[in-house]
Amino acid sequence: MAYEKADRRVKYTKMIIKNSLLELMKERPISKVTVTDICKKADINRNTFYSHYGNQFELLSNIEGELYEEIRQVAERTLNLETYEKLSYEICKYIKANSNICGVLFSENGDKELLKRIIYISHELNIEKWKKEEKYIDQKLFDNWYTFTAYGTIAVIEKWVNSGMKESPSKIAAFINKATEAVSKDFY
Known part of the structure; x- marks a missing residue:
């Protein structure tokens, strides 16, 4: 007790x-x-x-590490059960539900690399899945495509978070998915 x-x-x-x-x-x-x-x-x-x-840097690292791990778990659960399109929604939903932390960590005063690391969670998780779906995939081309779509996703999420997350997670995720699909059409 x-x-x-x-x-x-x-x-x-x-x-x-x-x-x-x-x-x-x-x-x-x-x-x-x-x-x-x-x-x-x-x-x-x-x-x-x-x-x-x-020190304060260790504290911040601890906060970021916890957030990263929680989002990684969301991504793993989602990719095991659903599609890539659902992943964008689940990540946006998590960010909105944790807006008090994400609003600070993704702001100008936060670590610019954190959101990048979060978006890249799905990179490794998706590589194997996408390789199974395609007969042949050029790894270098895939990495370039993923980098392009990841940085676009990062910019959209940063803008959404820094403008107060007025749009719903589903609306932001739908935009990310539509933009990613538009780029994907010429990729495959």
């Missing part, structure tokens, strides 16, 4: 620390956020912070 109570306190403290960093990153990039800023915002002392994280 005491262990369970302590575990809940640790989870709560970590949540407060993470939320404090995200709030601060709405105003400025991580390079302008200090551990002191996070501690003041979270109303904790520095020892509490350092008992969980080495």
Whole structure:
């Protein structure tokens, strides 16, 4: 019982620390956020912070890693059960449902590489699936096509997130899928 109570306190403290960093990153990039800023915002002392994280960059990396892993799991489940078109929708739906985190991490103050890594989750998952569907696929041509469509997808999602996600996830996913299909027609 005491262990369970302590575990809940640790989870709560970590949540407060993470939320404090995200709030601060709405105003400025991580390079302008200090551990002191996070501690003041979270109303904790520095020892509490350092008992969980080495510095603000490790904290941000932890937040990004958790988000990446959750989206990777969504992508794997979706590709195992559904089509590629469903994947765009599920990722957009997840981003919208987690807009408090994604809105910060995909903003100007966030890590520009994070969204790229997220979009590339489906690259490896799709390669084998698409190779099975086609008799022959030129790997270099495929990689160029994927890079082109991935960067277009990244731009669309960034614009959507940074403009407040007013459109529904299904509308954004439909646009991404339609644009990807238009490029695919000449690819195959």
